[in-house]
Amino acid sequence: xxxxxxxxxxxxxxxxxxxxxxxxxxxxxxxxxxxxxxxxxxxxxxxxxxxxxxxxxxxxxxxxxxxxxxxxxxxxxxxxxxxxxxxxxxxxxxxxxxxxxxxxxxxxxxxxxxx
Amino acid sequence: xxxxxxxxxxxxxxxxxxxxxxxxxxxxxxxxxxxxxxxxxxxxxxxxxxxxxxxxxxxxxxxxxxxxxxxxxxxxxxxxxxxxxxxxxxxxxxxxxxxxxxxxxxxxxxxx
Numbered sequence: 446x447x448x449x450x451x452x453x454x455x456x457x458x459x460x461x462x463x464x465x466x467x468x469x470x471x472x473x474x475x476x477x478x479x480x481x482x483x484x485x486x487x488x489x490x491x492x493x494x495x496x497x498x499x500x501x502x503x504x505x506x507x508x509x510x511x512x513x514x515x516x517x518x519x520x521x522x523x524x525x526x527x528x529x530x531x532x533x534x535x536x537x538x539x540x541x542x543x544x545x546x547x548x549x550x551x552x553x554x555x556x557x558x559x560x
Numbered sequence: 561x562x563x564x565x566x567x568x569x570x571x572x573x574x575x576x577x578x579x580x581x582x583x584x585x586x587x588x589x590x591x592x593x594x595x596x597x598x599x600x601x602x603x604x605x606x607x608x609x610x611x612x613x614x615x616x617x618x619x620x621x622x623x624x625x626x627x628x629x630x631x632x633x634x635x636x637x638x639x640x641x642x643x644x645x646x647x648x649x650x651x652x653x654x655x656x657x658x659x660x661x662x663x664x665x666x667x668x669x670x671x672x
Contacts, residue, residue: 479661481663486666486668487665487666488650488663488664488665488666489604489650489663490663491660491661491662494660535603535604537661539661548606548661550603551603552603553603
């Protein structure tokens with residue numbers, strides 16, 4: 446069965462500093478990988494996704510993520526965070542053989558931005 | 561373009577009362593639809609998914625049920641709510657490249 450681990454429950458970063466959120470997955474085949482962001486009290490918004498091809502994917506709001514098969518990781522990065530990036534971030538993995546009916550989410554990383 | 565809506569946005573219900581959360585999708589046909597729950601301090605848990613009218617798959621045994629009476633309508637229900645049913649419920653649909661999942665705005669349920 447597939448699984449996702451986000452080892453950092455809470456991260457605090459200064460505004461303007463760089464950011465990296467970690468995500469490790471477990472899946473037997475080539476996965477579909479996603480990052481979602483959730484602002485307080487809101488639904489989830491898709492930041493970016495990886496299906497195949499270039500392992501460095503660009504998303505919205507200046508985010509990018511790199512798929513590293515050897516490390517089973519899909520870490521999310523941003524070179525300079527803004528106060529509006531404060532939110533909860535979820536990594537997710539989906540199956541490739543029958544769509545994403547079994548999309549599995551990590552437990553999330555809460556990002557706090559300090560001035 | 562496709563949109564997804566769910567309501568009500570917030571709900572406070574006493575223990576033992578019924579529940580009905582509704583979700584509709586516009587701008588697409590025959591979508592795969594999902595109900596997820598996010599309990600406080602936890603990740604998202606898939607509750608139900610549906611690949612068509614009247615077709616419901618349950619992921620976890622629980623006090624809730626789901627129905628799909630129309631192609632673009634997905635309803636989450638309970639006959640008698642428990643305190644443990646409190647949480648943030650998200651409807652979602654699959655579309656776009658690679659079956660990407662898109663979420664609705666969510667519904668906050670507090671059982672008191």
